[in-house]
Amino acid sequence: MSYIQEIPEIEKYWDNFSDEYSSQDDATNVFYLSLLNMLKVNTRKQILEVGAGAGFLYNHTMNYKRPEASYVATDLSEKMLSILCKRLQIQEGFRDQLFVEKYNLKVEKANGEQLQYSDNTFDCYIANLCLQITTNPEKMIAEAFRVLQKGGVAGFTVWGDKAKSYYFNIVPEVLAKYGIQPPASRPMFHLNDREKLIKMLEDAGFTNVICWNQFSPFHHQTEDEFNRLLNYPRNLEAFAMAGDKSQEVKQECLKRMMDHIQLNKLPLGLDGLIIIATKN
Structure with missing residues (x-):
């Protein structure tokens, strides 16, 4: 993927990536559960x-939320929101906006940098693993502050310690060993500085900031499970860059994954940086 610079490019990428992502997003559920808990949803x-x-x-x-509490779920990608609706067994097809009375849930397309909601509308704001994707994180944080009521709380997660997020490192490292440089992509770890992230929220007006690293392990432990990970389209595209050595590259990636489990006695997983703050 080339470096993403505009919101429409982000929307297109996540529409195209939605099926693959939805088959593996259980790997980041630890971050989301922490947000629900710490924000007292x-x-x-x-x-x-x-x-x-x-x-x-x-x-x-x-x-988990109160039955009477309103919940507005938004995303740039309509395909992602369609998958969300299917998971909740909502029969109506998603088109721009959908209200589900059973859950007091509104599902709506929205851009986090330019929200369509009035000032002081919500008492809770959640953004899991999207602040580092948007084109202007400061603008997204400012919008979160704007739409929150006084006393409202916000929670964000971004990718954390790159070294602990070993899954993201394996394929690029092996490709580099074979002298192959993958195309430049938007840095995923550009917000993984705890002090920088705290300052960004405080500069926007937030107080009572709490920020910590958290590791989310993959449940994958067997060769077959790791092979399924390596067969995701994004990885196969990377292996194809190695030409006639593509299978050799893939096998080395598989070996590194298995060694991480069997020799290091550690799960493969991803590290996140989680931040909670209040609008006072």
Whole structure:
């Protein structure tokens, strides 16, 4: 993927990536559960989620929040929101906006940098793993502050420690060993600086900031499970760059994954940086 610079490019990328992502997004559910817990979602009345994606844990979320609490789930990608609706067994097809009375849930397309909601509308704002994707993180944080009521809380997660996010490193490292440089892509770890992230929220007006790293392990442990990971289209495209050595590159990636489990006695997984703050 080339370096993403504009919102329409982000929308197109996630529309195209939605099926692949929805088959593996269970790997990041630890971050989302931490947000629900630390934001005390079960006590909130008007909740907004930006970048809701494919709604992997929405069956849990809709039971966790108060029945009378309104929940607005938004994303740039209509395909992601369609998958979210299917997971909740919502029969209506998603088109721009959908209200589900059973859950007091509104599903809506929205751009986190330019939200369509009035000032002081929500008492809770959630953004899981999308702040580092947007073109202007400061603008997205400012919008979160704007739409929150006084006393409202916001929670963001971004990718954390790159070294601990070993899954992201394996394929590029092996390709580099074979003298292959993958195309430049938007840096995923450009916000993985705890002090920088805290300052960004405080500069926007947030207070009572709490920020910490958290590791989310993959459940994958067998060769077959790791092979399925390596067979995702994005990885296969990377292997194809190695030409007649593509299978050799893939096998070395598989070996590194298995060694990580068997020799290091560590799970493969991803590290996140989580930040919670209040609008006072």
